[in-house]
Amino acid sequence: MQYKHLFFDLDHTIWDFDKNAEETLNELYHTYKLMDLGLHSPDRFIEVYTHNNHQLWAEYHVGKITKQKLRETRFSKTFIDLGLSPNLIPQQFEDDYVNICPTKTNLFPKAHETLSYLKERYTLHLISNGFKESTELKVSNNGLNVYFENVVISEVVGFNKPDKAIFNHALTLANAGISESIMIGDSLEADIRGAQDYGMKAIYFNPERKEIPEDVDQEIACLSELMTIL
Incomplete structure (x- = not known):
């Protein structure tokens, strides 16, 4: 796909x-x-x-x-x-x-490099369960706003991941179909199972290489791996 x-x-x-x-x-x-x-x-x-x-x-x-x-x-x-x-x-x-x-401006390794690469090939979006003011600060202070078409914040939308409503809102805003979209995140409950329950594929960000459950289809330990698998 x-x-x-x-x-x-x-x-x-x-x-x-x-x-x-x-x-x-x-x-x-x-x-x-x-x-x-x-x-x-x-x-x-x-x-x-x-x-x-x-x-x-x-x-x-x-x-x-x-x-x-x-x-x-x-x-x-x-x-x-x-x-x-x-x-x-x-x-x-x-x-x-x-x-x-x-x-603070500590990002995971290869974040800018990976996002820059992916932005040339895909439309990128954020879905955060963070709070409005702090999320906006993190995005702007780290120069992340240049990568993302939409920044969806749960506090603004009124639903948290893993609620299907926030995924539905994000995809509707992006004019994106479920089959042409994929979620990347670190939370098994909020990101991976939330996306899966909505019908989306998901990639588990697992830098500590924790043991993964059977329902996790795909994982990465470094963001840079996205440049080879997507």
């Missing part, structure tokens, strides 16, 4: 969420002098936050929690898990993180 439209996820697929978050959290660890509050290891702080954040995003993907709940919980839970008294939790920490992190 000759595809015409490629739909990409953003966070954890093009934009290196964990690396950018780590940079931001290291800065904030020192800005807020968390060592003086008894949090003696920035690495442990980042580890606990990453675990909590991934878990909360998984719940947000499937509509179990709201954006507000996610943002209220991820740092408060992290600080409490690390033994900090609730009255000592820095109140501006979440706001500072939200303002700084989307300005």
Whole structure:
């Protein structure tokens, strides 16, 4: 099948969420002098936050929690898990993180090279479960807007991947048929199974080479592999 439209996820697929978050959290660890509050290891702080954040995003993907709940919980839970008294939790920490992190520019290897190559051959689109303001910052600050015809953001559309409605909206906006479209993303639930349930093919971005379930037809470990398989 000759595809015409490629739909990409953003966070954890093009934009290196964990690396950018780590940079931001290291800065904030020192800005807020968390060592003086008894949090003696920035690495442990980042580890606990990453675990909590991934878990909360998984719940947000499937509509179990709201954006507000996610943002209220991820740092408060992290600080409490690390033994900090609730009255000592820095109140501006979440706001500072939200303002700084989307300005970071760490992308996965070969992102620009791959997208530039694919743009000459296909029409590219983004479908992100991220929030409007942060997604737009990530796209513009990294010069990604030159590649994508449409940027579909779940908060704007009102549906999160894996809901069929967001895929339907994205393909309708692109004037793309299901059979001529393919989804590329890192989330088995949101990207791969979401696309498959809608009837689209999907490619699993799996840089950590995790064991894949039987329902995953195709995977890549580096974005550059797309230049040889598409």
